[in-house]
Amino acid sequence: MSFLVLNQLKKAFGTALAVDNFELEVAKGELVTFLGPSGCGKSTTLRIIAGFETCDGGQIWMNQQEITHLPANRRKIGMVFQSYALFPNMTVAENIGFGLKLAKEKPPIIKKRVNEMLSLIRLEVLAQRYPHQISGGQAQRVALARALAPQPQLLLLDEPLSALDALIRRSLRAEIRQIQQQLGITTIFVTHDQEEALSLSDRIVVMNQGRIEQIGTPFEIYNYPTTNFVASFIGTLNMLPARVTNAAKGEINLGGHTVRVAGPLSQSDNTEITLALRPENLKIVEVEEEGLSATENFVHAKVKEVSLLGAVVRVRLSLAEVLLELDMFNSRHLTLPVPGAEVKLSFPIDSGLILTKPNTTIP
Ligand SMILES: Nc1ncnc2c1ncn2[C@@H]1O[C@H](COP(=O)(O)OP(=O)(O)OP(=O)(O)O)[C@@H](O)[C@H]1O
Ligand SMILES: [Mg+2]
Numbered sequence: 001m002s003f004l005v006l007n008q009l010k011k012a013f014g015t016a017l018a019v020d021n022f023e024l025e026v027a028k029g030e031l032v033t034f035l036g037p038s039g040c041g042k043s044t045t046l047r048i049i050a051g052f053e054t055c056d057g058g059q060i061w062m063n064q065q066e067i068t069h070l071p072a073n074r075r076k077i078g079m080v081f082q083s084y085a086l087f088p089n090m091t092v093a094e095n096i097g098f099g100l101k102l103a104k105e106k107p108p109i110i111k112k113r114v115n116e117m118l119s120l121i122r123l124e125v126l127a128q129r130y131p132h133q134i135s136g137g138q139a140q141r142v143a144l145a146r147a148l149a150p151q152p153q154l155l156l157l158d159e160p161l162s163a164l165d166a167l168i169r170r171s172l173r174a175e176i177r178q179i180q181q182q183l184g185i186t187t188i189f190v191t192h193d194q195e196e197a198l199s200l201s202d203r204i205v206v207m208n209q210g211r212i213e214q215i216g217t218p219f220e221i222y223n224y225p226t227t228n229f230v231a232s233f234i235g236t237l238n239m240l241p242a243r244v245t246n247a248a249k250g251e252i253n254l255g256g257h258t259v260r261v262a263g264p265l266s267q268s269d270n271t272e273i274t275l276a277l278r279p280e281n282l283k284i285v286e287v288e289e290e291g292l293s294a295t296e297n298f299v300h301a302k303v304k305e306v307s308l309l310g311a312v313v314r315v316r317l318s319l320a321e322v323l324l325e326l327d328m329f330n331s332r333h334l335t336l337p338v339p340g341a342e343v344k345l346s347f348p349i350d351s352g353l354i355l356t357k358p359n360t361t362i363p
Contacts, residue, residue, distance in 0.1 A: 001061070001064055002025035002026055002027055002028075003026055003027055003028040003029075003030075003062065003063060003154075003186050004024075004025070004026040004049075004060075004061070004062050004154060004186060005024075005025050005026075005059075005060070005061040005062075006022055006023060006024045006025075006045075006049070006058070006059075006060055007023060007058050007059045007060070007061070008021050008022070008023060008057060008058040008059075009021070009022040009023075009045065009048060009055050009057070009058035009059075009060070010022075010055060010056045010057035010058055011041075011044055011045075011048060011053065011055050011056055011210075012056055017209075017210045018041045018044045018210050019041045019044050019045050019048065019055070019210050020041075020209070020210040020211045021058075021211070022041075022045055022058070022210075022211075022212060023212070024205060024212070024215065026186055026188070027186075028184075028186055029184045029185070029186055030186055030187075030202045030203065031177065031180055031186075031187045031188075031189060031200065031201055031202050032187070032188050032189070032201060032202065032203050032204070032205060033188075033189045033190070033191060033196075033197040033200060033201040033203070033204045033205065034046070034188065034189070034190045034191075034205050034207055035191055035192065035193075035194060035197040035204050035205065035206050035207065035233075035234075036192065036206060036207030036208055036213075036233075037192060037208070037233070038192060040207045040208055040209055040210065041207060041209075041210040042158075042190045042192075042207060043158055043190060045207075046079075046156050046158050046188060046190055048060070049077070049154075049156060049188065050072055050075065050077050050079050050156055051067070051070060051071060051072030051073075051075050051077070052072055055068070062075070062076075062153060062154060063153060073102075075154075076150075076151075076152050076153045076154070077152050077153065077154045077155075077156060078099075078147030078148055078150065078152035078154070078155045078156070079147055079155075079156040079157075079158070080140070080143045080144055080147050080155075080156070080157045080158065080160045081143070081158050081160070082158055082159040082160065082162050082163065083163060085143065086131040086139055086142060086143060086146070087131070088130065088131050088132065089130075090130075090131075091127065091128050091129060091130055092118075092123065092126050092127050092128070092129050092130075092131075092134065092142050093114050093118070093127040093128065095131070095142055095146050096114045096117050096118065096142060096145045096146045096149050097110045097111075097113070097114045097149065098146060098149075099146065099147075099149055099150040100113055100114075100149055100150055103150060113149055114127075114149065117145035117146075117148060117149050118145065120145060120148070120179060120182075121141040121142070121144060121145045121175075121179075122141075123138060123141060123142065123145075126138060126142075136163055136164050136168070137164055137168040137171075137172055140160055140161065140163075140164065140172060141172070141175070143160070144157075144160070144176065144179070148179075148183070148185070152185070153185075153186065154185070154186050154187070154188070155180070155185050155186070155187040155188075156187075156188050156190075157176070157187065157188070157189045157190065158190045159190055159191055159192070160176070160189075161173055161191075161196065162191075162193075169196070173196055173199065173200055176189075176200070177200050189201065194233070194234050194235065197218070198218040198221075198222060198234070199218075201217075201218055202217070203215060203216060203217055204216065204217070204218055204221050206221060206229070206230050206233065206234070208229050208233075213226075213227050213229050213230050214226050214227060214230045221234055222234055222235055225353070228355050231276055231353055231355065232276070235278060236278070236279050236325065236327075237276050237277070237278060238275075238276065238277045238278070238279065238282075238324040238325055239274050239275075239276055239355070240254060240255075240274065240275045240276075240277060240319075240322050240324060241272065241273075241274060241322065242254045242259075242272075242273055242274065242275045243270060243271070243272055243273065244265055244267050244268065244269055244270060244271045244273060245258060245269060245270075246269065247263065247264055247265040247266075247267055247268055247269055247271075248263065248264045249263055249264070250262060250263015250264055250265055250349075251263070252265075252273065252275065252354075254275060254299065254319065254322060255299070255319035255320035255321060255322035256319075256320045257297075257299045257300075257319065257320075259275075259297040259299060260297060260349050261275065261349060261350075261352045261354060262349060262350045262352075265354065267354070273354050273355065274354075274355040275352045275353075275354060275355075276352060276353040276354075276355050277324070277347060277351060277352050277353075278351070279314065279324075279325045279326050279327040280327045281347050281348060281351035281352075282324065282325075282326035282327075282345055282346070282347045283326070283328075283345065283346050283347070284315070284326065284328070284337060284343045284344070284345060285298070285344050285345070285346045286344070287344070295348060295349055295350075296346045296347065296348055296349065297346060297347050297348075297349060298344060298345070298346050299319055299344070299345050299346075300319070300342060300343070300344055300345075301317040301318060301319040301324070301342075301343055301344075301345050302317060302318050302319075302340070302341070302342055302343070303315060303316075303317055303337045303338060303339050303340060303341045303343060304316040304317055304318055304323070304339060305339055306336055306337055306338075306339060308330065310330065311329065311330055312327045312328070312329065312330060313327070313328050313329075313330050313334065313336065314326070314327055315327075315328065315337050317343070317345070319345075326345065
């Protein structure tokens with residue numbers, strides 16, 4: 001049996017279902033992220049696991065024991081919240097030792113454990129400061145140390161980085177992952193930031209309106225989305241209107257060009273569809289490379305706009321009436337495409353996803 005088992009969890013507020021048949025198994029030592037838009041039920045699910053919220057149905061099992069109705073303080077779960085919920089009248093060291101004091105540990109044991117935690121988050125020098133005397137990033141590290149000090153079996157992090165600026169976020173998320181792996185602690189991390197989820201997780205649970213859309217590794221979620229929602233929520237996606245011209249051969253009409261997708265298609269000829277293409281799957285090419293026509297599509301397009309995003313250059317193009325975006329790696333020797341120029345594009349036949357109606361499962 002997995003370390004944590006959530007079985008058919010349900011929670012309604014009035015008539016609205018905040019959590020709808022939530023089923024998940026988490027292995028010991030795994031870091032699983034709940035990812036989804038605001039209001040999709042991430043915090044509610046986390047609060048049910050922590051015991052701060054009751055559920056209307058379902059069970060929670062941790063370490064082979066059912067904990068569905070166990071009070072929060074007996075669950076051995078540590079939690080970090082979005083805003084720094086440190087106690088303002090306690091020093092950093094007192095904040096970290098709070099849970100141990102509550103558990104009536106002896107002062108020398110508390111002191112030893114607090115020092116271990118301070119060294120884990122590399123903030124030994126700040127032990128005697130008060131929360132208002134430390135930065136936001138330092139405060140979240142203290143909140144993490146405070147949650148870890150009583151040696152919980154499970155760590156829950158509810159958007160712990162969302163109040164911080166981009167640079168600190170990135171370094172702190174790497175630090176959280178490193179500490180999590182060093183301690184081998186089973187962790188659930190909540191975020192609505194897809195980059196955070198992709199970079200941090202063993203597995204991601206994509207949520208929408210209280211339901212699970214897909215569970216998978218970051219690689220699976222990004223490259224093999226199973227629903228329209230996941231495909232469009234994770235990463236940038238070109239959603240291109242197209243029409244099936246020869247379903248048996250996998251041929252579609254895209255802005256006047258006949259292109260091929262991995263066929264045969266289940267839709268009948270003349271069906272209007274959406275071709276979903278990631279910007280990084282499109283390439284500007286000089287010539288139609290010989291021998292590649294078996295695996296690549298080649299189309300003509302016009303450059304509209306070029307923007308430098310940093311490591312990536314994003315190019316907006318038009319293909320007849322169809323607008324699309326392409327990503328290329330930046331480098332000092334790159335010749336940037338020029339707005340107005342006619343270019344040739346290629347994309348692999350198997351890189352597109354065919355979407356029909358919204359909110360349907362991708363076949
Ligand atoms: N105590 C409550 N009473 C009534 N409705 C609530 C309560 N808590 C949450 N909700 C509703 O339940 C739904 C899920 O809320 P939840 O806080 O779990 O979302 P979330 O995914 O954490 O969103 P965010 O990313 O904004 O934090 C929302 O529609 C919210 O308004
Ligand atoms: Mg929330």
